[in-house]
Structures are given as C-alpha cells and as structure tokens.
Amino acid sequence: MSIERTEKRLGAGLAAPALLWTGAFFVLPFAAMVWMSLGHLEGRTVVPGPDLGTYARIFTDPSLYKGIRVSLEITATVTVLSVLLAWPLAWIIATRVPARWRRLALLLAVLPFWTSYVVRSYSWALVLGEKGVIMNALTGLGILAEPVQILATRAATVIGFTHFFVMLLTLTIYSNLVQLSPNYARAAEDLGASRWQVIRLVILPLTLPGVMTGAFLTFVLCIGDYITPQILGGNNELSLPQLIMLQLGRRGDYPLASGLSVVLMVMVTLAYAACARWLKMERV
Amino acid sequence: MRYLSWAYLAVMFGFILLPVAVLVVFSFQDGRLPVPPFNGPTTEWYAKVLGDRDLMAALGNSMLVALLSSAVALALGFLAAAGFAQTRLPGGALMRGLIIAPMTVSYLIIGLGLLQMFNWAGVRPSLMATGIGHVVINLPLCFAILSAAIGAPQKSALKAARDLGAGEAQVLLLILAPMIAPSLAAAFFLSFTFSWDEFIIAFLLTRFDVTLPVEIWSMLRSGLSPETNAVGSLVFLVSVLLVVTLELALFRKASK
Amino acid sequence: MTADVEIRAVEHRFELFTALHRIDLSINAGEFVVLLGPSGCGKTTLLSLIGGFLTPSEGQILIGGRDMTHVGPKLRPTTTMFQDYALFPHMTLRDNVGFGLRMRGMARRARDAKAMEMLAMVGLDDKAGRKPHALSGGQRQRVALARALAAEPDVLLLDEPLGALDLKLRRQMQDELKSIQRRVGTTFIHVTHDQEEAMAIADRIVVMNAGKIEHCGTPEEVYLRPRTLFSANFMGELNRLPVRPDGSGVASPLGPLPVPPSEGILCLRPESVGLTGSFSLGRARLTEAAFFGAHHRCHFAPLSAPDMRLVAHLPQGSHPEIGAEVELFGRDPVILPEAA
Structure with missing residues (x-):
C-alpha cells in the first residue's frame, strides 16, 4: 500500500468520529423532521405521509404565514439597526481609543454578551416594564405624563435583540478593523482624502467581510430565537419560533412544528446563499 | 469629531451595560419587586438562592452537561481537525461542510429534530440527551477553531515527528496538542459557555432534571422577583470571572 | 514637478528613546537619494517626518522652500509608496491609480485617461480593470508606484518598496525605478537596508546609524572613501x-x-x-x-x-x-x- 493511501486512511479514520456524530445526531434528526413534516395529525396521532398538506396549511392559514412575516420583519430591523449602531462603536474603539485602553474598552462593550441569554432578556423586561427604570425616569423628569407600554410589544423584542447583536457585530467588525494595515488609511490621506472620505471610500468597503459575517450570524440567531420574543414581545404577535413551540405544547402537532422548522431552515439557507460571496471574500 | 466619538462611546456603553447594571442593583432590593424605588440593600435574596435546592441541583446539572459535552466536542473536533490536516481527503470539502453545517442552523431546529428522533427511538428526555445536542452545536465550533490553528508550521512539525519515528497517538498528543494548546483552551472555554448558556435544546430535551437556564426560565413564569435578579447576577459574575481569567491567561500571553 | 527638501536640525523622540538626533540634510530637486541603514537606525522615521505622518519634536522640514513641519500628509507635495503597497483591494487598478486625482476633484473621464497613462508607463495598462489580488508582487509594486506618481508629487517617498520581492525581480525593479525617476524628474527619497540596492539606484546615499547620519555622498564616495568605520563596514566586506x-x-x-x-x-x-x-x-x-x-x-x-x-x-x-x-x-x- 502506498504512503499516500496510508495517510488518507489515517486522516479519514481521525475524521470519522466527528462525521459519525454529525450524521447520527444532526443529519438523521433533520431527515426525521423533514419526514414528519410530510405527515399530518389526526386526533392526537401522527399519520405518516408523504403529503404536502402541512405546507399548504402554512401558506394559506394567516395565523401561520403571518408568523413568517413577523419574524422576517423583526430580523431585518434588528440586523440593519445593529450594523448601524455597531460599526461606529467598533471603529471608535479600534481607532480613537488609546491603544492601552483598547482591550478594556472592547471587553466592556461586549461584557453582557457572556451572560446567560435568558437572564439578559429578563433584565430588559426589568428595564422596559411599566414600573421599570426607563419609565420611572421619563415620568419622573416630566418628559412623559403616563408610562407608555413598551414591554410586550415588538419594540421590546427589537431592543432586546439589538442589544445582543450590537455586541456580536462590534466583535466581528472590530476584529476586521484591527487586521487592516494602517497604511490603507495613510495612503488615502496622503493622496488627499479627507477623514470622512478615508472612512467612506476605503475603510468601510474593507470592513464588508466583517459586517457581512456579523450580519449573517445576526440573521441566523435572531430568526431562530424563541426566548427574546417570548419574554419581551409577549403574545400579541407571534414570531416563527414562538409558533413552532406553540404547536409542540398545545396539541403535540409535530408535523406542523416540523413543517414550520423546515421553512425556517430554508430561510436561513437562502440568507447563507446571499451572503456566501462575502463570507468567503479573500482579503488582500 | 473627537467629542462626538466620546459621546457616542458613552451612550453605547450606557445602552449595553444598562440592563446588567439594573439586574445587579435590584438583586439587592429590600422588597418584593425589583423595580424603582430602590429600598436599600439586602442580601436576603442571595441567601434564598443559595438555599434553593432546585436551583443548586440545576446548577450542578448545567456544570456536568457543559463539562462533558465540551470535552466530547473538543476531542471529536481535535481528531477531525488533525485528520483533515494530514492529507487531502477525497470529498474533503463535502465532509468539512458536513461537520461545519450545524453552526448555521438554528438551535431550535437541532433540538426539535433530536426530540423527534429520540421519541421514535424510545429515548426519554434527559441530561444525556441534552448533552448529545450540545456536542452537535459545539463540535463545528471546536473543529473550526482548531482547523484554523493548524497551519504550515504545525503540519511540518507533524511530518518531522513522524520522520523521527513517533507513532500516530504520540504525534497527536506530544506534538500537535501542545502546539495548539491556546486554541484548545479557547475552543473548550467557548463550548463550555455556549453549553452553559444554552436554553432551547435543554428545554426540549430535559424533563425532570433540568439545566440552569431552564430552571431560571421556570422562575420567570412567576413574574419579576429580586430572587431571579440574584440568580442572574450570580450567573453573570461567574461568566465575567471566566472571561477575565481567559483574557488575562490567553490573550496577554499571546500579545507578548 | 519636483522640489528640493531641506531638513534643519530635526530631532525626533518617541516615548522612551530618541529616534533621530539633530539631523541636517539637503536634498536637491530631481535627486534620487537613498536612506541606508540597519533596522532601527531612524531611516523610516525620517521618511515619515518628510511625508507628514510624524511631526518632529524639534527642527524644521522645508519642501520647495516652504516650511512643511506642521502640515499634514494630505496637503504636502509628497506621496508615499508604502512597504506593503497599501493598494485598496476593493478597487480596480484604474481606480487605485486615479484615487489621488479623484480626491482633487478631477472628473472621471480625465482621471481615467491619466490613470491609463500612468499604468502604461509601468506596463500594466492591459490589466487596468483587474483588482490588486489578481497581480503578482512585482506588478503590485508597479501599481503602487503609478498610484503615487499619478498624484504628481514634487517628492516621492519610497519605504523599502522592493523588500518583498525576490532577488532577480528586485534587480529588475531597481533599473526600472531609476529610469522612471529620470523620465519624470521628481525627487525620489528611498529607504532600504540593502547596500547593493542603494548603490544601484542612488545619486546620493545617506548612511544612517543610531539616529545619526554617518556619511552622505555618491555611491563611489561612500564605498571607496567611507568616512566612518560603520559606513565602511555597512557598505561591504572589509x-x-x-x-x-x-x-x-x-x-x-x-x-x-x-x-x-x-x-x-x-x-x-x-x-x-x-x-x-x-x-x-x-x-x-x-x-x-x-x-x-x-x-x-x-x-x-x-x-x-x-x-x-x-x-x-x-x-x-x-x-x-x-x-x-x-x-x-x-x-x-x-x-x-x-x-x-
């Protein structure tokens, strides 16, 4: 047997456990879910398909397809808002803050990133509630006569999400910014660019990979999250993950929950296809 | 421009740190509601939390699941990364893609799929099932971090070790693992945090023995309470200590 | 487009150490001057001071007779060719080379024509629509040169631009730099630690060591009649x-x-x-x-x-x-x- 073949066997042998695990506990469950989505519920028992009844229901029942729209709207708002807020933050930390304070500033800017997801949403419920800190301050200062309801509206969900994803994007954009040679900005300035032109024409385009990586992660994590809308958004309008969990709890409607999950999966895949070009963009 | 920068920095720090600050401050609330006005400090809620059996049990469960699932994910990721570094495998890109794939899928979908498969197979929801799910989400992470750490210098060191007569296990344990030790630590730490914090998979795949996020979740059902603040603050404190330790231990060393 | 450079009693201190000790140097208009020395000798600091990326702790820098000591790089009649080239990876070669003209407000058509002319000078006009990552090291170096010259500087500053190239390509680029400098007549100030490169291109070599000028003269003078043991040693075997x-x-x-x-x-x-x-x-x-x-x-x-x-x-x-x-x-x- 040739040396190359021995090496290949060895390599494949080392990779095998990981592949088997992923196959058994990721691919197989996913296939099971797709198969389940092709069945339907009669009474409390699942009748195996294949039929497309579940998908027909998802795209004709307003209470279901509205969930898709709600999720997409929230996710789009959060992604755009987070990028707009995070870019200047990352840029200020990377270029304006003196070098010795930089790591500390970054650590502070993403500190709550490391706390429990459930606790973070709960904290925002504390802050945004009718008796919470913000309403107290606003009514106390006489800016508002009456507390305004934010909690249990979409605004609360968006604020909670944006809080988390600003931190995530600050991390990805910051790491992109510090990898850029300082000579890019110097060269542009040397050739007569104003400070604003340096940012707009050179630095901003060069951070697109970091922005797109962060935006894609934001999209995936945001559209599939159940906790934040459940704790902060209430039950007035349901996002897709809330709908999925509702099917499991109420009637044990596994086919519908699976069908909605497949739809969720398709949306994430489409987002990936849209971003793939940027996620792989080579840096010169 | 300079003042604008500092103002923006201050506003964003305020936005980012506000909820955590409120959480911690009102965990010391002397009263039944963690909202203003602040009635003065008390540590009674912390005492209550530390005496709460369910919470402490959940904490232990979380620790167990996080440690074991991260260890398994790290081992599998390390072997796979080493395997792909050895040689070009036929269909390598496809296999890499397969290992990485769970990273781009919502946890909800992974949890739901496992729940249904376990139902079919007659496996009861348990900490074990949760741990299996956590390995699925952390394996791609470990694989990606470790693959990135194995560059040209590591590959030639592996060749040199084999040339000098080292066996495969020796090559992996004596050469590769020490060379990428910081990345191994980082991958383990990240996996641990993600597992420690993970809610939806644990929620779907546990029933009687639950993990900490699931236990906190059930506390939320009874509304706002300084006790929840106290738990949250403790969890936050632990994470911050971990992050700061890692920062000091790993990044300082790397930057020198 | 060319100017003389006058460096008067320039001293530069970083936090803990003095990078340059009271340097005096006159560079004539149209001269090709090479700053030569080992790493840490202060040659790159001196170049940054002339380019406006640093302000001297003491002393004056005059370009074309005007005091430029406190003028930023943007308003100086200098352009710099950076060691890593700093070509903008998201722009085509044409847009890279035309960047300085665009900043000056030149209309697209005019600056494209000028950019093509500069690219033709370095033999890359057929690749004007490509992006930098599609080029070899030597080609990138040429684009960086074209970009710096397109802005029509009086003084071109070159920070070890040939360092990343292999020996054969380096010799070829040295000849090219020299002939382009003769053609455009711009003052070139070039930093390197390679004494053969210095001798191959310079009208005048400035040998530097530990923040001071050791010797300043033509390549023959510096090589055959060195003034200090350091420059004698640095210029070749002894x-x-x-x-x-x-x-x-x-x-x-x-x-x-x-x-x-x-x-x-x-x-x-x-x-x-x-x-x-x-x-x-x-x-x-x-x-x-x-x-x-x-x-x-x-x-x-x-x-x-x-x-x-x-x-x-x-x-x-x-x-x-x-x-x-x-x-x-x-x-x-x-x-x-x-x-x-």
Whole structure:
C-alpha cells in the first residue's frame, strides 16, 4: 500500500468520529423532521405521509404565514439597526481609543454578551416594564405624563435583540478593523482624502467581510430565537419560533412544528446563499 | 469629531451595560419587586438562592452537561481537525461542510429534530440527551477553531515527528496538542459557555432534571422577583470571572 | 514637478528613546537619494517626518522652500509608496491609480485617461480593470508606484518598496525605478537596508546609524572613501588591520606598510587585495578558495601573522591552489579612527 493511501486512511479514520456524530445526531434528526413534516395529525396521532398538506396549511392559514412575516420583519430591523449602531462603536474603539485602553474598552462593550441569554432578556423586561427604570425616569423628569407600554410589544423584542447583536457585530467588525494595515488609511490621506472620505471610500468597503459575517450570524440567531420574543414581545404577535413551540405544547402537532422548522431552515439557507460571496471574500 | 466619538462611546456603553447594571442593583432590593424605588440593600435574596435546592441541583446539572459535552466536542473536533490536516481527503470539502453545517442552523431546529428522533427511538428526555445536542452545536465550533490553528508550521512539525519515528497517538498528543494548546483552551472555554448558556435544546430535551437556564426560565413564569435578579447576577459574575481569567491567561500571553 | 527638501536640525523622540538626533540634510530637486541603514537606525522615521505622518519634536522640514513641519500628509507635495503597497483591494487598478486625482476633484473621464497613462508607463495598462489580488508582487509594486506618481508629487517617498520581492525581480525593479525617476524628474527619497540596492539606484546615499547620519555622498564616495568605520563596514566586506604611525608609514600586524601615517584601522576591500597593487602586504599562504563566477574568493593567512585571515577577490583567470604561498599587494587604502 502506498504512503499516500496510508495517510488518507489515517486522516479519514481521525475524521470519522466527528462525521459519525454529525450524521447520527444532526443529519438523521433533520431527515426525521423533514419526514414528519410530510405527515399530518389526526386526533392526537401522527399519520405518516408523504403529503404536502402541512405546507399548504402554512401558506394559506394567516395565523401561520403571518408568523413568517413577523419574524422576517423583526430580523431585518434588528440586523440593519445593529450594523448601524455597531460599526461606529467598533471603529471608535479600534481607532480613537488609546491603544492601552483598547482591550478594556472592547471587553466592556461586549461584557453582557457572556451572560446567560435568558437572564439578559429578563433584565430588559426589568428595564422596559411599566414600573421599570426607563419609565420611572421619563415620568419622573416630566418628559412623559403616563408610562407608555413598551414591554410586550415588538419594540421590546427589537431592543432586546439589538442589544445582543450590537455586541456580536462590534466583535466581528472590530476584529476586521484591527487586521487592516494602517497604511490603507495613510495612503488615502496622503493622496488627499479627507477623514470622512478615508472612512467612506476605503475603510468601510474593507470592513464588508466583517459586517457581512456579523450580519449573517445576526440573521441566523435572531430568526431562530424563541426566548427574546417570548419574554419581551409577549403574545400579541407571534414570531416563527414562538409558533413552532406553540404547536409542540398545545396539541403535540409535530408535523406542523416540523413543517414550520423546515421553512425556517430554508430561510436561513437562502440568507447563507446571499451572503456566501462575502463570507468567503479573500482579503488582500 | 473627537467629542462626538466620546459621546457616542458613552451612550453605547450606557445602552449595553444598562440592563446588567439594573439586574445587579435590584438583586439587592429590600422588597418584593425589583423595580424603582430602590429600598436599600439586602442580601436576603442571595441567601434564598443559595438555599434553593432546585436551583443548586440545576446548577450542578448545567456544570456536568457543559463539562462533558465540551470535552466530547473538543476531542471529536481535535481528531477531525488533525485528520483533515494530514492529507487531502477525497470529498474533503463535502465532509468539512458536513461537520461545519450545524453552526448555521438554528438551535431550535437541532433540538426539535433530536426530540423527534429520540421519541421514535424510545429515548426519554434527559441530561444525556441534552448533552448529545450540545456536542452537535459545539463540535463545528471546536473543529473550526482548531482547523484554523493548524497551519504550515504545525503540519511540518507533524511530518518531522513522524520522520523521527513517533507513532500516530504520540504525534497527536506530544506534538500537535501542545502546539495548539491556546486554541484548545479557547475552543473548550467557548463550548463550555455556549453549553452553559444554552436554553432551547435543554428545554426540549430535559424533563425532570433540568439545566440552569431552564430552571431560571421556570422562575420567570412567576413574574419579576429580586430572587431571579440574584440568580442572574450570580450567573453573570461567574461568566465575567471566566472571561477575565481567559483574557488575562490567553490573550496577554499571546500579545507578548 | 519636483522640489528640493531641506531638513534643519530635526530631532525626533518617541516615548522612551530618541529616534533621530539633530539631523541636517539637503536634498536637491530631481535627486534620487537613498536612506541606508540597519533596522532601527531612524531611516523610516525620517521618511515619515518628510511625508507628514510624524511631526518632529524639534527642527524644521522645508519642501520647495516652504516650511512643511506642521502640515499634514494630505496637503504636502509628497506621496508615499508604502512597504506593503497599501493598494485598496476593493478597487480596480484604474481606480487605485486615479484615487489621488479623484480626491482633487478631477472628473472621471480625465482621471481615467491619466490613470491609463500612468499604468502604461509601468506596463500594466492591459490589466487596468483587474483588482490588486489578481497581480503578482512585482506588478503590485508597479501599481503602487503609478498610484503615487499619478498624484504628481514634487517628492516621492519610497519605504523599502522592493523588500518583498525576490532577488532577480528586485534587480529588475531597481533599473526600472531609476529610469522612471529620470523620465519624470521628481525627487525620489528611498529607504532600504540593502547596500547593493542603494548603490544601484542612488545619486546620493545617506548612511544612517543610531539616529545619526554617518556619511552622505555618491555611491563611489561612500564605498571607496567611507568616512566612518560603520559606513565602511555597512557598505561591504572589509579587511581590517589596526595600525599606528611609524616614521613615514604605519606599523601593522603585517609589519611596516608604506601608507600615510595615521592611527586607526586600515580598511581594504577584498577586491583591493590581490597579486598586484600599490604596496606589498608581504607573503601569505592560501587557505581556502571558492569560485564566485566573476571572481575567486580567497582566504589568505599572512606568514607574518598566521592567525589572521585576509579575504581577497582574485580574477577569474587565476588558478589559486590551496597551500600556495604568494606575495599579496594592496591598493586604495583608507585609515579610519576606531569607533568611540
């Protein structure tokens, strides 16, 4: 047997456990879910398909397809808002803050990133509630006569999400910014660019990979999250993950929950296809 | 421009740190509601939390699941990364893609799929099932971090070790693992945090023995309470200590 | 488009150490000057000061007679070619080269025409629509040059631009830089640590060490008549003999030598030692020889000081034999005081 073949066997042998695990506990469950989505519920028992009844229901029942729209709207708002807020933050930390304070500033800017997801949403419920800190301050200062309801509206969900994803994007954009040679900005300035032109024409385009990586992660994590809308958004309008969990709890409607999950999966895949070009963009 | 920068920095720090600050401050609330006005400090809620059996049990469960699932994910990721570094495998890109794939899928979908498969197979929801799910989400992470750490210098060191007569296990344990030790630590730490914090998979795949996020979740059902603040603050404190330790231990060393 | 540069008593301190100690230097308009020295000698700091990326702690910098000490890089009549080129990876070559003109508000059509002209000068006009990552190292270097020159600077600053290229390509680019500089007439100030590169391109070489100028002169002057031991050493290989005055000549380990009396180190380049010359170094035995193409590189042990080694370049046609005893001669001797 040739040396190359021995090496290949060895390599494949080392990779095998990981592949088997992923196959058994990721691919197989996913296939099971797709198969389940092709069945339907009669009474409390699942009748195996294949039929497309579940998908027909998802795209004709307003209470279901509205969930898709709600999720997409929230996710789009959060992604755009987070990028707009995070870019200047990352840029200020990377270029304006003196070098010795930089790591500390970054650590502070993403500190709550490391706390429990459930606790973070709960904290925002504390802050945004009718008796919470913000309403107290606003009514106390006489800016508002009456507390305004934010909690249990979409605004609360968006604020909670944006809080988390600003931190995530600050991390990805910051790491992109510090990898850029300082000579890019110097060269542009040397050739007569104003400070604003340096940012707009050179630095901003060069951070697109970091922005797109962060935006894609934001999209995936945001559209599939159940906790934040459940704790902060209430039950007035349901996002897709809330709908999925509702099917499991109420009637044990596994086919519908699976069908909605497949739809969720398709949306994430489409987002990936849209971003793939940027996620792989080579840096010169 | 300079003042604008500092103002923006201050506003964003305020936005980012506000909820955590409120959480911690009102965990010391002397009263039944963690909202203003602040009635003065008390540590009674912390005492209550530390005496709460369910919470402490959940904490232990979380620790167990996080440690074991991260260890398994790290081992599998390390072997796979080493395997792909050895040689070009036929269909390598496809296999890499397969290992990485769970990273781009919502946890909800992974949890739901496992729940249904376990139902079919007659496996009861348990900490074990949760741990299996956590390995699925952390394996791609470990694989990606470790693959990135194995560059040209590591590959030639592996060749040199084999040339000098080292066996495969020796090559992996004596050469590769020490060379990428910081990345191994980082991958383990990240996996641990993600597992420690993970809610939806644990929620779907546990029933009687639950993990900490699931236990906190059930506390939320009874509304706002300084006790929840106290738990949250403790969890936050632990994470911050971990992050700061890692920062000091790993990044300082790397930057020198 | 060219201007002279006047550096007056410039001193530059970073937090803990002084990078430049009171430097004075005049550079004529249209001159090709090379700042040469080992890393950390202050040559890149000096270039950054001329380019406006640093402000000197003390002293003045004049370009074309105007005081530029406190003017930013944007408003200086200088452009810099960076060591890593800093080509904008998201722009085509045409847009990279036209960037300076765009900043000046030139309309697209006009600046594209000018960019194409500059790209043609460096032989890359056929690749104008490509992006930098599609180019080889040498091509990127050419684009960086075109971009810097398109802005029509009076002074072009080059920060080790050939460092990343392999030897053969470096020699070729040296010739190209030199001929382009002659054509455009712009003042070039070029930083390098490679003394052969310096000699190949410079009108004048400024040898720097530890924040000071050691020697400033034409390549011949700096190589053949170095002013300090440091620059003599840095410019190339050297045989060093400690000498002291003795009558009308000097005393050396090889015995008395008929050179003007002086105390210090007698420096002889390997090519100034051979079988003929202006004064005898006494008899020596050949211990090692290697053929280098243009010459034989030989080690000799003088009979009067058998532990010493003299390196000599003997011509191609000579057939040195190990162990042979010959009489060695020297020429072009330089005696320099030992470094303090």
